[in-house]
Amino acid sequence: MSTEDLTTSAYIKHHLQNLTCSIQEGHFHCAHTAEEAKAMGFWAINMDTILVSLLLGLMFLFLFSRVAKNISTGVPSGMQNFVEWVVEFIDSSVRGSFSGRSALVAPLALSIFAWIFLMNLMDLVPIDYISLITQPLGIGHFKLVPTTDPNATIGMAIGVFLLVLFYSIKVKGLGGFVGELTLQPFGKFGLPVNLFLEGVNLIAKPVSLALRLFGNMYAGEMIFILIAIMGASWVSFTFTSTLLFSSQIILSLGWAIFHILIVTLQAFIFMTLTIVYLDMAHQEHH
Amino acid sequence: MNINATLIGQTIMFALFVWFCMKFVWPPIMAALDARNKRIADGLAAAERGKNDLALAAKRSAELLREAKEKVAEIIALGDKRASEIVEEAKAQAKIEGERIVTAAKAEIEQEVFRAREHLRTQVSAVALAGAGKILGREIDAKAHNDLLDKLVAEI
Numbered sequence: 001m002s003t004e005d006l007t008t009s010a011y012i013k014h015h016l017q018n019l020t021c022s023i024q025e026g027h028f029h030c031a032h033t034a035e036e037a038k039a040m041g042f043w044a045i046n047m048d049t050i051l052v053s054l055l056l057g058l059m060f061l062f063l064f065s066r067v068a069k070n071i072s073t074g075v076p077s078g079m080q081n082f083v084e085w086v087v088e089f090i091d092s093s094v095r096g097s098f099s100g101r102s103a104l105v106a107p108l109a110l111s112i113f114a115w116i117f118l119m120n121l122m123d124l125v126p127i128d129y130i131s132l133i134t135q136p137l138g139i140g141h142f143k144l145v146p147t148t149d150p151n152a153t154i155g156m157a158i159g160v161f162l163l164v165l166f167y168s169i170k171v172k173g174l175g176g177f178v179g180e181l182t183l184q185p186f187g188k189f190g191l192p193v194n195l196f197l198e199g200v201n202l203i204a205k206p207v208s209l210a211l212r213l214f215g216n217m218y219a220g221e222m223i224f225i226l227i228a229i230m231g232a233s234w235v236s237f238t239f240t241s242t243l244l245f246s247s248q249i250i251l252s253l254g255w256a257i258f259h260i261l262i263v264t265l266q267a268f269i270f271m272t273l274t275i276v277y278l279d280m281a282h283q284e285h286h
Numbered sequence: 287m288n289i290n291a292t293l294i295g296q297t298i299m300f301a302l303f304v305w306f307c308m309k310f311v312w313p314p315i316m317a318a319l320d321a322r323n324k325r326i327a328d329g330l331a332a333a334e335r336g337k338n339d340l341a342l343a344a345k346r347s348a349e350l351l352r353e354a355k356e357k358v359a360e361i362i363a364l365g366d367k368r369a370s371e372i373v374e375e376a377k378a379q380a381k382i383e384g385e386r387i388v389t390a391a392k393a394e395i396e397q398e399v400f401r402a403r404e405h406l407r408t409q410v411s412a413v414a415l416a417g418a419g420k421i422l423g424r425e426i427d428a429k430a431h432n433d434l435l436d437k438l439v440a441e442i
Contacts, residue, residue: 020288038288046292053296057303061311068314073321087315104304107312111304146296151289155296159304 018046120263157210
C-alpha cells in the first residue's frame with residue numbers, strides 16, 4: 001500500500017482498485033487512481049484480472065491435461081485420484097441436472113467449476129501479501145482475486161449466455177426460439193407482455209450468474225479488507241491496539257475458514273446454474 | 287470496478303479454456319473411467335464365474351471321490367475273494383503235496399522194511415546156521431546145505 005496517506009478509506013480504495021491499463025497515445029499506460037481508470041473508458045484492460053485468471057486457468061488445464069495424458073485404467077494414485085474424484089463429481093452433477101446428451105456440457109461445467117474455484121481461492125491469500133511482490137516491481141494496484149472484478153464474472157456469464165442462445169436456436173430452430181419468447185405464456189394476443197416476461201427471464205440468467213458470483217466475492221473481499229484494517233491501526237502496546245490486533249488474527253482466521261465454504265459453494269452454484277440453463281435451452285416447451 | 291475490455295478478454299479466455307478442456311481433458315479421463323468401470327465389471331463377472339466353477343468343481347470332486355471309494359471297496363472285495371481262493375488253492379495243493387510226500391515216505395519205509403527184512407533174512411540164516419551148527423555140534427557143510435538153508439530163509 002502507499003505509505004504516505006494511510007487513512008482507512010485510502011486503504012480500502014487501494015485494495016478495490018484494479019490494475020487498469022490501456023494504450024494511450026501509442027504507449028502502454030496503467031492508471032494510478034480510480035478516476036484515471038474510469039477516464040480510460042471501455043477500451044482498457046484490467047491486467048491483474050487477466051493475468052491471474054489466465055495463470056489459474058492454465059494451471060488447471062496443465063494439471064488436468066497432464067493427468068489425462070498419462071491416465072491409466074488400473075489402480076489410480078495421487079494426482080490422478082484427485083482429478084478423477086473431481087471429474088466424477090462434475091459428471092454426476094451434470095447427469096443429475098442435464099437431461100440431454102451433449103459433449104460440451106460436462107467439460108464446460110468442469111472448466112467453470114475449477115476455474116472459478118481457483119480464482120475464488122485467491123481470496124484466502126492475505127490481502128497485503130501480493131503487494132510484497134508488486135510494490136518492488138513498481139505496480140501500484142493489484143487485485144489478486146479475479147472474481148471480485150465484475151469484468152471476469154460478466155465475461156464468463158456472457159460466454160454461458162451465448163451458449164444458451166446457441167443451443168436454444170440449434171435445438172428449437174430460430175422460429176421455435178422466437179416463438180418461445182413471444183407466444184407464451186399468454187398466447188399470440190399477449191405478444192408484447194410475453195416478450196417482456198420472457199425477455200426478462202432470458203436476460204436474468206447471465207445477470208444473475210455474473211452478479212451473484214461478483215457480489216459474494218466482492219463482499220467477502222471487503223470483509224477481509226475491513227478485518228485487515230483492525231491490525232493496521234496498530235499504534236503501540238496499548239490495550240486497544242493489542243485487542244484490535246488479536247481480533248484481526250482471530251476474525252481473519254474465522255472468515256477465511258468460512259470463506260473456504262463460500263469459495264467452493266459459489267463455484268458450484270455458478271456451475272450448476274450453467275448446467276440448468278443449458279438444460280432449459282435444450283428442452284422444448286409444449 | 288469499471289466495465290471495460292477485460293470483459294471481452296475474459297470471455298475469449300473462457301471459451302478457449304472450455305474448448306481445451308472439451309478436447310484434451312474430459313474425453314481421455316472419461317474414457318479411462320469408463321474403461322476402468324468395464325474392467326471392474328468384468329472382474330466381478332469373472333469372480334462370479336470363478337465361484338460357480340469352484341462350486342461345480344467341488345461337486346465334481348465329491349462325485350469322483352465317491353466313485354473312487356466305491357471302486358476301492360469293489361477292488362478290496364475282489365482282493366478278498368481272490369485271497370481266499372488262493373488260500374483254498376494252496377490248501378488243496380498242500381493236501382496233495384502232503385499226500386504225495388506221505389505216499390513217498392510210505393514207499394520208502396516199505397522199501398526200507400523190505401531191505402531190513404532181506405538183511406535180517408541173511409543174518410537170520412547165518413544165525414540159524416550158526417545155531418544149528420552149535421546144536422548139531424558138528425560142522426555142517428554150508429555148501430551142502432545151502433539149498434536147504436535158502437529155502438529156510440525164504441520161508442522167514
